[in-house]
Amino acid sequence: MTDAQQPPADLKEALLDAALIHVAFDGWSETAFAAACTDAGIDRSVARGLFPRGALDLAVAFHRRGDQAMVAKLRAADLGAMRFRDRVATAVRYRLESIDDKEAVRRGATLFALPMHAAEGAKLVWETADHIWSTLGDTSTDVNWYTKRATLSGVYSSTVLYWLGDSSDGHQATWDFLDRRIDDVMKIEDLKASVNKNPVLKGLFAGPNWVLSQIKAPSKLSRTDLPGSYTPK
Incomplete structure (x- = not known):
C-alpha cells in the first residue's frame, strides 16, 4: 500500500513504531525522527504533515x-x-x-x-x-x-x-x-x-x-482546548 492509499492513522502508528527502535539510542530527537521515516518508508514531507513538530509530536x-x-x-x-x-x-x-x-x-x-x-x-x-x-x-x-x-x-x-x-x-x-x-x-x-x-x-x-x-468545570459548549469537560444540564 502506498502512502497515498494508506490511512493517516496507520501511517502514524507505523512511524511511531519505527521511531521507538531509535529512541533508546537517540532520544525523541530529529535523528530518531529521520531514521523512523527511512525505516517506515514514509516520505519526510508526509511525516511532517502527520507530525508537524517532528520528534516532539511522536513523543x-x-x-x-x-x-x-x-x-x-x-x-x-x-x-x-x-x-x-x-x-x-x-x-x-x-x-x-x-x-x-x-x-x-x-x-x-x-x-x-x-x-x-x-x-x-x-x-x-x-x-x-x-x-x-x-x-x-x-x-x-x-x-x-x-x-x-x-x-x-x-x-x-x-x-x-x-x-x-x-x-x-x-x-x-x-x-x-x-x-x-x-x-x-x-x-x-x-x-x-x-x-x-x-x-x-x-x-x-x-x-x-x-x-x-463559584468555580465550574470547563464546558464543551464554551471550551474545546481543555482535556475533559462536562455539558451543563
Whole structure:
C-alpha cells in the first residue's frame, strides 16, 4: 500500500513504531525522527504533515497511546467490588503496565523536563489524570473537577519517576509507593471532611468555600482546548 492509499492513522502508528527502535539510542530527537521515516518508508514531507513538530509530536503520540491502552483495559475490567481509592490505584497501575518500552518513557521524561516543553508535558499528565477520572465515572462539575485531576497528576508523576528507577520483582516497590501516595491523598480528603463537620471551622471557611463554589468545570459548549469537560444540564 502506498502512502497515498494508506490511512493517516496507520501511517502514524507505523512511524511511531519505527521511531521507538531509535529512541533508546537517540532520544525523541530529529535523528530518531529521520531514521523512523527511512525505516517506515514514509516520505519526510508526509511525516511532517502527520507530525508537524517532528520528534516532539511522536513523543506526545507515544504518551497518548498508553492512555488509550489504559482506558481500554479499565473499561474491560470489573472494578465494582473495589473501594474507589483502589480503583484509582488500579488505573495508574494499568497505565504503567501499558508501557512496553521503559526507556522511551525515560527519554520522554527528559524531553518534557526541558523548559520549552514543560507545558506540553504537564498537559499530557493532566490528560492522563482526566482519562482516569472520566473512565471511572467522575461526574463532578465544580472545583472538585480540578482538584481531583491536579492531585492525581501529582500522584501519577511521582509514581512514574519512582517506577523508572524501580528494579524490584514485578515492580512491587512501585505499587507499594503508589499505595502510600494515595493514602496520603485520602488523609487530605479526611481532613477536608472533618472541617466540614466542625461548625466552628465550617463557619471560618465559609467565605473561601463560597468562592470555590463559584468555580465550574470547563464546558464543551464554551471550551474545546481543555482535556475533559462536562455539558451543563
